[in-house]
Amino acid sequence: MAEPVLLLDGIRKAYGSAETEFEVLHGIDLRLERGEFAALIGPSGSGKSTLLNLIGLLDRPSRGLLVIDGEDTAALDDTALTRLRGERIGFVFQHHHLIPAFTAEENVAMPLLIARGRPDAAMFARAGELLARVGLGERRHHAANRLSGGQQQRVAIARALAMSPSLVLADEPTGNLDTHSADEVFALLREVNVQLGTSFLIVTHDPRLAGRCDRIIELVDGAIVSDRPNRAGADLRGE
Amino acid sequence: MPFEWIAALRFLREGRMQSLLIIVGVGVGVAVIVFMSALLSGLQANLVRRTLSSQAHIVLLPAEEVARPQDASGNAAVRLQKQAQRLRSIDQWQTIRDRLQGWPEILAVSPVAAGPAFAVRGDASKAVTLLGIEPERYNQVIALEERLVAGRLRVAAGEAVIGIELAKDLGADVGDKLRISSAQGDAETLTVTGLFDLGNKAVNARNVYVGLRTGQTLLDLVGGVSNIDLALHDLDEAEVVARRIAAETGLIADSWIRTNAQFVTALSSQRVSSNVIRFFVGLSVAFGIASVLVVSVIQRSKEIGILRAMGATRAQMLRIFLLQGGIVGFFGSLLGSALAWCFLLLWQLMARNPDGTPLFVIAFEPALVGIAAGGASLVGILAALLPARRAARLDPVVAIRG
Numbered sequence: 001m002a003e004p005v006l007l008l009d010g011i012r013k014a015y016g017s018a019e020t021e022f023e024v025l026h027g028i029d030l031r032l033e034r035g036e037f038a039a040l041i042g043p044s045g046s047g048k049s050t051l052l053n054l055i056g057l058l059d060r061p062s063r064g065l066l067v068i069d070g071e072d073t074a075a076l077d078d079t080a081l082t083r084l085r086g087e088r089i090g091f092v093f094q095h096h097h098l099i100p101a102f103t104a105e106e107n108v109a110m111p112l113l114i115a116r117g118r119p120d121a122a123m124f125a126r127a128g129e130l131l132a133r134v135g136l137g138e139r140r141h142h143a144a145n146r147l148s149g150g151q152q153q154r155v156a157i158a159r160a161l162a163m164s165p166s167l168v169l170a171d172e173p174t175g176n177l178d179t180h181s182a183d184e185v186f187a188l189l190r191e192v193n194v195q196l197g198t199s200f201l202i203v204t205h206d207p208r209l210a211g212r213c214d215r216i217i218e219l220v221d222g223a224i225v226s227d228r229p230n231r232a233g234a235d236l237r238g239e
Numbered sequence: 240m241p242f243e244w245i246a247a248l249r250f251l252r253e254g255r256m257q258s259l260l261i262i263v264g265v266g267v268g269v270a271v272i273v274f275m276s277a278l279l280s281g282l283q284a285n286l287v288r289r290t291l292s293s294q295a296h297i298v299l300l301p302a303e304e305v306a307r308p309q310d311a312s313g314n315a316a317v318r319l320q321k322q323a324q325r326l327r328s329i330d331q332w333q334t335i336r337d338r339l340q341g342w343p344e345i346l347a348v349s350p351v352a353a354g355p356a357f358a359v360r361g362d363a364s365k366a367v368t369l370l371g372i373e374p375e376r377y378n379q380v381i382a383l384e385e386r387l388v389a390g391r392l393r394v395a396a397g398e399a400v401i402g403i404e405l406a407k408d409l410g411a412d413v414g415d416k417l418r419i420s421s422a423q424g425d426a427e428t429l430t431v432t433g434l435f436d437l438g439n440k441a442v443n444a445r446n447v448y449v450g451l452r453t454g455q456t457l458l459d460l461v462g463g464v465s466n467i468d469l470a471l472h473d474l475d476e477a478e479v480v481a482r483r484i485a486a487e488t489g490l491i492a493d494s495w496i497r498t499n500a501q502f503v504t505a506l507s508s509q510r511v512s513s514n515v516i517r518f519f520v521g522l523s524v525a526f527g528i529a530s531v532l533v534v535s536v537i538q539r540s541k542e543i544g545i546l547r548a549m550g551a552t553r554a555q556m557l558r559i560f561l562l563q564g565g566i567v568g569f570f571g572s573l574l575g576s577a578l579a580w581c582f583l584l585l586w587q588l589m590a591r592n593p594d595g596t597p598l599f600v601i602a603f604e605p606a607l608v609g610i611a612a613g614g615a616s617l618v619g620i621l622a623a624l625l626p627a628r629r630a631a632r633l634d635p636v637v638a639i640r641g
């Protein structure tokens with residue numbers, strides 16, 4: 001089949017200096033296909049965020065192969081990694097993380113602005129479309145910090161999609177939301193996945209939400225202990 | 240507008256109070272620097288102008304003069320007095336005059352036949368310096384015409400222009416006659432056509448201006464001149480130009496800088512001490528900007544992390560914070576220039592002569608605002624270097640986790 005969005009082979013991550021070295025991830029192998037909607041679960045401290053940061057090119061693995069969209073990242077320098085990250089990967093964080101100095105629309109357009117260097121009408125048009133898609137078309141000119149938590153998270157999702165990334169990484173995207181908002185945000189992620197074919201890797205502590213993904217990967221103590229398709233989630237795709 | 244500018248301006252705008260305070264801080268610093276610079280240059284220009292109102296920028300004297308006085312601060316008149324018995328002419332002075340007239344640095348060339356004499360009127364007799372001049376040329380070197388307080392600058396045969404002090408000493412006024420006799424024994428009766436005030440009491444009591452021809456006759460210098468006075472376009476070049484003239488003509492060339500060495504030294508040490516003050520004010524402005532930006536980088540570490548996650552490079556982060564420093568410096572300098580302008584207006588209102596006229600006029604040069612703006616922006620950027628590097632090096636993982 002086509003090349004995977006993500007390929008990990010023997011990924012290890014250790015913190016600390018040579019003497020005090022402390023390994024957090026012990027050889028992770030993982031392959032994520034295009035359009036997959038996968039959940040990453042596991043107890044606290046098992047290394048989920050660490051793994052997500054490596055995949056998101058925010059950090060470098062101590063050892064192992066990390067290929068994003070067919071591009072081996074080992075040889076890339078910081079600037080090249082940053083560019084690859086900006087173009088191919090979207091992030092949604094737990095603490096929504098919008099930039100308060102900018103409006104909702106500007107936050108969504110930010111990855112485009114960073115990549116192109118100067119603002120243009122097209123990027124704001126796209127930001128407007130994306131905001132409309134996440135149901136916030138009316139609030140495009142609101143200051144980012146004057147939106148509710150759920151609204152901010154939806155803006156963050158729109159922002160993650162701005163560059164049409166191949167892969168969206170979400171670290172507990174609903175962790176800070178009430179059940180209702182969490183369901184809405186999760187449904188939105190799923191909708192984007194189905195409509196645009198974007199791959200998702202979602203860290204969650206909520207078994208209910210994990211149960212609505214196509215695939216569930218479980219991490220314990222820095223190693224993958226189970227990786228299974230989830231029929232229930234896959235069935236939801238049809239909806 | 241590029242992304243970095245947008246982000247820098249937004250960050251500053253969002254940090255309202257902080258940005259405002261630091262801009263005011265920079266403004267006060269810039270105001271002190273601009274105010275001091277304008278005041279000092281105004282003061283110094285005024286002092287130099289007063290000093291040079293009765294002195295040529297460069298005085299050329301015959302080469303063979305042996306008994307050259309050691310007292311560098313004595314002016315030309317005093318020196319000529321000392322060599323009363325040995326007045327010499329400059330060889331081929333017309334040729335030298337015409338050649339120097341062609342130099343681009345030189346504004347005016349004025350040959351002078353000068354020497355000691357006595358002015359007698361009734362019972363009163365005064366030692367004076369007799370100066371035979373070509374009035375149009377001389378006037379370009381020393382603005383005699385504008386300093387006239389009575390009469391006109393007319394020195395045809397039988398006419399003389401004298402200073403107000405001498406007029407008082409001799410009890411003479413415009414239209415009165417006085418008798419001038421030189422050390423060589425020649426004498427002539429002249430009519431006073433004008434009275435001048437060159438702002439220097441000694442000069443006002445001593446100088447008697449006559450036509451070049453009259454001077455030459457009285458001083459036994461027929462066809463010759465005792466010295467050539469020069470005016471330059473740029474005062475500060477006087478010493479350099481004087482050396483060149485001396486080398487090329489073999490004449491003795493005394494610049495005003497050498498003649499007023501102590502005065503010039505005083506001026507330059509004044510400038511040095513003001514530079515020291517300006518440097519330290521600038522330094523404290525830089526530290527102010529740096530400390531505010533260091534705090535801002537810490538406060539914004541999360542946002543820096545997000546921007547990095549969204550594809551902003553280290554270089555972009557660096558520029559965003561350098562720009563903030565530059566922008567703070569720039570706006571601070573505008574505020575500071577405005578403040579300085581107010582100070583200067585106020586100062587000119589307060590600092591007045593007893594008669595109510597301004598002590599001296601300070602020109603507020605627009606160029607100074609430009610220099611202040613450029614300088615402060617640069618200082619801002621330099622001050623931002625450290626915080627900006629911190630921002631660029633921030634580990635996005637650490638920043639986002641917080």
Ligand SMILES: Nc1ncnc2c1ncn2[C@@H]1O[C@H](COP(=O)(O)OP(=O)(O)OP(=O)(O)O)[C@@H](O)[C@H]1O
Pocket residue numbers: 015016024042043044045046047048049050051
């Ligand atoms: N910068 C670091 N230096 C040292 N140890 C670290 C660092 N970051 C993470 N760790 C350690 O790595 C382990 C995994 O952390 P990680 O944040 O990936 O866990 P997690 O699975 O995301 O947990 P949670 O569900 O609580 O978010 C933890 O033991 C943590 O202490």
Ligand SMILES: [Mg+2]
Pocket residue numbers: 048049050171
């Ligand atoms: Mg985590």
